[in-house]
Amino acid sequence: MIRILLAEDDQVMREYLARALERSGYAVSAVDRGTAALPLLNSERFDLLLTDIVMPEMDGIELAQKAADIAPDMRVMFITGFAAVTLKAGKAVPHARVLSKPFHLRDLVMEVDRMFEVGTATGL
Template identity: 50%
Template sequence: MACILLAEDDENLRPFLARSLENAGHEVLAFSDGEDALPAIGGGQVDLLISDLVMPGMNGIELARHAREKIPGLPVIFITGFSAVALEAMETVAGISKVLSKPFHLNSLVEAVNAALMDKAAS
């Protein structure tokens, strides 16, 4: 079981994603934005970050940069409805495991999580 930090500002989507990841056997720490999520990274217990790219306050790119400073090698999965922002994320943040464009199937998220965790374990 992995500890997943989830940052998603959509009040309807966040609990749905958290529940789906919990049903897949993971512990989920869910937050509505990057600023709220950032302190959870400080404990070092996070195995994976899943973040929306576009959020008020600290966006997903900024959150990922801070997270990877505190936990080098932390796998990051971005979710977004904005393909142009997704391309920027892939170019500007090292170590991105996957970018999922909304809407996506929950199986795609679980597969991306499993692949990212397997890659982390292999390195």
């Protein structure tokens, strides 16, 4: 089963995304900030880091850079509502995907499926 580490500071959004991904067959561990994600990255294996870019304490870009040192094979997808940081994310982590808010849950699941070439029927 593909394991996703979700870092999103907005509680409602975090729960919404985690539930949609779990319904689509992914195992999701969700945290509310980048600094909470680091211990999990050090102790568990994840296939994907799905992170908001703008978060308190440590932004998603810094988290992705630290994650690359810990788990270089892990894929990264950023989610953001700020167009200006999308460009910054692309320069800092060039192999990452960026999904701009607002997006439909179906779009998120389709992007994750594409990253892993999974053909799931999402029902979303």
